[in-house]
Amino acid sequence: MTKLSRGAALPLFILAVWELSSRLGVMTYESLSYPSAIAAAGWAALLDGSILESTWETCQSALLGLALGAVVGVALGAVVGLSRLASRAAGPTFDALRAIPSVALMPLGLLLFGWGLAMEVVVVAYACCWPIMIATSAAVRGVEPRLLEVADALEMSFAARLRKIVLPAAFARIGVGVRVALGIALVVAVTIEIAVNPRGLGYALVLAQQSLRPDVMFAQILWLALIGFALNALLSTVDGGARGEGSGA
Amino acid sequence: MSRTLNALPPLLFAAAALLAWWLVTEFRLVSPVFLPTPARTFDELAGRFADGSIWTSLFATLARMILGWLLASLAGVALGAAIGLTPLARDLLSPTLEFLRPLPASAMIPVAILFFGLSEQMAVFVIAFGSIWPVLMSSVFGFGHVSPRLREVSAALGLTKWEFLGKIATPSAMPDIVAGMRSGLAVSLILAVVTEMQASLPGLGRDIFLAQRSFRGTELYAGLIMLGVIGVAINHGLGLAERRLLRWRARDA
Amino acid sequence: MPDVETRTRAADAASEAPALALRDVGVVFGAEANRPVLANISLDVREGEFLSIVGPSGCGKTTLLRLLAGLMKPTTGDVLFEGKRVDGPSRARAIVFQDYANALLPWRTVAGNIALPLERAGLSKPEREARVAALVAKMGLDAAANRYPAQLSGGMQQRVQIARCLAQKPRVMLMDEPFGALDALTRQTLQDELLALAAEQRVTTVFITHDLEEAIYLGDRVIALAANPGRVVETIDVGLPKPRNQLTTREDPAFLARRHRLFGLLQGH
Numbered sequence: 161m162t163k164l165s166r167g168a169a170l171p172l173f174i175l176a177v178w179e180l181s182s183r184l185g186v187m188t189y190e191s192l193s194y195p196s197a198i199a200a201a202g203w204a205a206l207l208d209g210s211i212l213e214s215t216w217e218t219c220q221s222a223l224l225g226l227a228l229g230a231v232v233g234v235a236l237g238a239v240v241g242l243s244r245l246a247s248r249a250a251g252p253t254f255d256a257l258r259a260i261p262s263v264a265l266m267p268l269g270l271l272l273f274g275w276g277l278a279m280e281v282v283v284v285a286y287a288c289c290w291p292i293m294i295a296t297s298a299a300v301r302g303v304e305p306r307l308l309e310v311a312d313a314l315e316m317s318f319a320a321r322l323r324k325i326v327l328p329a330a331f332a333r334i335g336v337g338v339r340v341a342l343g344i345a346l347v348v349a350v351t352i353e354i355a356v357n358p359r360g361l362g363y364a365l366v367l368a369q370q371s372l373r374p375d376v377m378f379a380q381i382l383w384l385a386l387i388g389f390a391l392n393a394l395l396s397t398v399d400g401g402a403r404g405e406g407s408g409a
Numbered sequence: 410m411s412r413t414l415n416a417l418p419p420l421l422f423a424a425a426a427l428l429a430w431w432l433v434t435e436f437r438l439v440s441p442v443f444l445p446t447p448a449r450t451f452d453e454l455a456g457r458f459a460d461g462s463i464w465t466s467l468f469a470t471l472a473r474m475i476l477g478w479l480l481a482s483l484a485g486v487a488l489g490a491a492i493g494l495t496p497l498a499r500d501l502l503s504p505t506l507e508f509l510r511p512l513p514a515s516a517m518i519p520v521a522i523l524f525f526g527l528s529e530q531m532a533v534f535v536i537a538f539g540s541i542w543p544v545l546m547s548s549v550f551g552f553g554h555v556s557p558r559l560r561e562v563s564a565a566l567g568l569t570k571w572e573f574l575g576k577i578a579t580p581s582a583m584p585d586i587v588a589g590m591r592s593g594l595a596v597s598l599i600l601a602v603v604t605e606m607q608a609s610l611p612g613l614g615r616d617i618f619l620a621q622r623s624f625r626g627t628e629l630y631a632g633l634i635m636l637g638v639i640g641v642a643i644n645h646g647l648g649l650a651e652r653r654l655l656r657w658r659a660r661d662a
Numbered sequence: 663m664p665d666v667e668t669r670t671r672a673a674d675a676a677s678e679a680p681a682l683a684l685r686d687v688g689v690v691f692g693a694e695a696n697r698p699v700l701a702n703i704s705l706d707v708r709e710g711e712f713l714s715i716v717g718p719s720g721c722g723k724t725t726l727l728r729l730l731a732g733l734m735k736p737t738t739g740d741v742l743f744e745g746k747r748v749d750g751p752s753r754a755r756a757i758v759f760q761d762y763a764n765a766l767l768p769w770r771t772v773a774g775n776i777a778l779p780l781e782r783a784g785l786s787k788p789e790r791e792a793r794v795a796a797l798v799a800k801m802g803l804d805a806a807a808n809r810y811p812a813q814l815s816g817g818m819q820q821r822v823q824i825a826r827c828l829a830q831k832p833r834v835m836l837m838d839e840p841f842g843a844l845d846a847l848t849r850q851t852l853q854d855e856l857l858a859l860a861a862e863q864r865v866t867t868v869f870i871t872h873d874l875e876e877a878i879y880l881g882d883r884v885i886a887l888a889a890n891p892g893r894v895v896e897t898i899d900v901g902l903p904k905p906r907n908q909l910t911t912r913e914d915p916a917f918l919a920r921r922h923r924l925f926g927l928l929q930g931h
Contacts, residue, residue, distance in 0.1 A: 166497075166500035166501055167501070167503070167504030167505070168504070169501060170501055170505050171505050171508075192523070248418050248419060249418035249419055249421065249422035250422050251419060252419045252422075252423065253422055253423050253426055255641065256637050256641055257637065258640075259636075259637045259638075259639075259644060260633055260637040260640060261595075261598050261599040261602050261636060261640065262599070263599050263603050263606075263614075264602050264614065264617060265633070266606070266618075267606075267617045267618050267620065267621030267629055268617075268621070268629060268630075268633065270621050271442075271443060271621045271624070271626065271629060272443055343511070346513070347513040347514075350513040350515060350516060351513055351603055354515045354516065354518055354519070354603075354607070355515065355603050355606050355607055362513075362515070362516070365516060366519055368519070369519035369520075369522060369523065374523065377519055377523075378520075381516055381517075381520065384512055384513065384516050385508055385509065385511065385512045388510075388511025388512055388513070389507075389508055389511050392510075
């Protein structure tokens with residue numbers, strides 16, 4: 161309880177100083193608004209549904225991008241993980257591609273697809289496929305050799321071996337990569353919207369700043385922080401569950 | 410002999426990738442506006458090196474990135490030490506920081522513009538805000554996990570709090586700090602590119618943004634290659650620095 | 663001259679006061695009040711002696727050493743150092759831990775580890791380097807001075823820890839099963855080196871071990887502890903001639919008699 165109150169002390173103090181100093185006219189933050197106005201703006205945005213609509217747009221591109229990135233990442237990771245030669249040959253090229261910051265692909269996405277959902281999904285997918293590829297190749301390499309001997313004994317084809325043995329056995333560890341990528345997907349989607357793409361939460365944020373509505377802007381940021389916080393909390397409970405399951409086995 | 414053999418598959422793969430690129434452009438499978446030929450792209454890059462124009466962009470991006478990263482590293486290590494070593498700082502600060510951490514750093518761009526305008530300071534602030542998290546998190550872990558035995562050694566030798574910080578805690582947390590700084594530098598490159606596009610500050614990020622606007626595909630791809638080279642270089646550079654700094658961890662030297 | 667007489671008597675009393683003492687010490691961990699770790703322990707460590715403390719695992723040997731070091735406080739009773747109550751660690755009482763790998767600073771070389779206690783002693787750099795060099799030579803670490811702990815064998819690492827303790831010029835050296843993790847040959851070598859050092863430096867030493875023979879071979883006196891709760895069951899004077907010898911001392915009938923006696927005592931409990 162004291163821990164909780166200590167943790168709340170700092171934000172409450174800042175909020176109180178911020179609110180009081182602007183209310184009492186000690187200082188005027190015309191460009192900054194103040195906490196109660198921000199809360200009102202956030203409430204209004206919730207009521208008229210605008211913030212939920214932009215949240216949906218952002219989630220849409222983040223999740224589609226994640227799905228596309230996962231398909232590519234798992235495929236590449238499986239090949240690289242199963243074949244030492246493929247891993248050695250493709251490793252440096254992939255490392256070089258991975259080193260290009262994903263946001264640098266925004267202009268390329270614009271060039272190829274123009275504004276809209278498609279370019280955002282592609283750039284998010286690019287950002288997401290690398291951690292999933294790495295997790296998949298590590299997971300595939302970690303598959304119990306005995307299981308692969310079973311596959312040999314049954315004379316399975318490469319595809320059957322992948323579908324029936326390798327991917328199910330590697331499933332949990334691939335999941336870890338997908339979870340890391342989910343966090344990346346949201347951040348990259350919002351970044352694209354802030355920088356170039358006129359849709360979703362990021363654009364709403366820029367719009368609020370450009371139309372000189374700091375109250376709306378801070379409300380949007382608070383909302384983004386809440387979404388990120390909730391996502392983190394959700395992922396760590398899933399994580400805890402998975403770990404519990406693992407220790408039981 | 411075996412070294413050259415080992416280098417063969419990666420070289421062949423990279424050559425095959427280039428060949429595929431060349432074939433796609435040669436047979437006009439994709440319009441040259443969207444994908445220029447490799448030759449024209451590398452000509453563009455060579456031209457920018459030859460006339461020296463690339464250095465201005467390169468240095469602007471690197472300077473912004475490194476300044477933001479250094480500020481973030483200093484603040485991250487100091488905060489991390491405070492939170493990792495003192496329960497009071499942990500109770501006071503970590504809930505607020507945990508709440509801010511998942512916020513996409515780019516969301517701070519509009520706020521930073523409010524405070525600093527479309528300026529260099531704005532960019533450095535956003536870069537620092539984004540790249541502090543990996544340093545902070547790993548520093549908290551490192552300072553929070555100084556082995557109890559070393560704490561006892563420190564007590565038995567009668568070291569003061571500051572001596573403990575300088576001689577025991579900081580070196581003991583160093584592997585974590587360095588790993589965090591490494592991730593932080595990757596983040597700082599990303600944010601340098603984003604802020605350049607957003608605030609139209611000179612640099613590689615703005616170069617590729619402008620190239621796209623005027624449909625100059627070769628410039629765009631040349632810029633991407635340059636950013637990839639920077640990414641690889643900082644990763645390798647920091648890897649080397651890490652091995653040098655932490656050479657005591659090697660079993661044989 | 664009454665003045666002189668009282669002063670001499672006071673000095674005598676001081677020299678007879680034990681270097682370290684436990685008075686009715688009891689230790690209870692957490693909520694297990696009904697199962698104390700140590701109960702009613704009283705013992706003296708005499709100035710300049712080599713005291714071995716031996717006992718089975720779980721008898722609270724390490725807890726006892728931590729009390730003497732000041733790394734923890736007793737639940738009941740007092741710990742005294744030169745007549746004064748111990749209220750924390752002090753540079754006058756050096757500790758040698760069993761887990762040398764964790765107790766050395768892995769990021770400092772051998773010389774750097776030994777220099778650690780000297781860095782605040784107000785020594786000039788050449789003086790400090792000379793002291794480190796002397797300790798390096800004394801412990802036979804010359805070839806290893808510029809290497810990192812992870813590159814050394816266990817025996818060498820433990821030598822470094824002992825050298826670091828000597829660097830702080832302690833009046834008491836507290837050793838917690840320092841040779842427990844070493845192989846038999848290395849252990850015997852270090853035992854003899856330690857005896858020579860203790861004799862030369864005239865430093866009071868408390869040596870914890872679970873090895874009966876080691877306790878007798880090294881000690882001027884041996885205190886035997888029993889477990890559940892940890893308590894003193896016997897104190898014996900070893901009384902074997904010094905310097906000791908790995909072959910002749912261990913074959914001495916008196917050595918065997920002491921070993922017999924302690925073995926019986928510890929079995930009985």
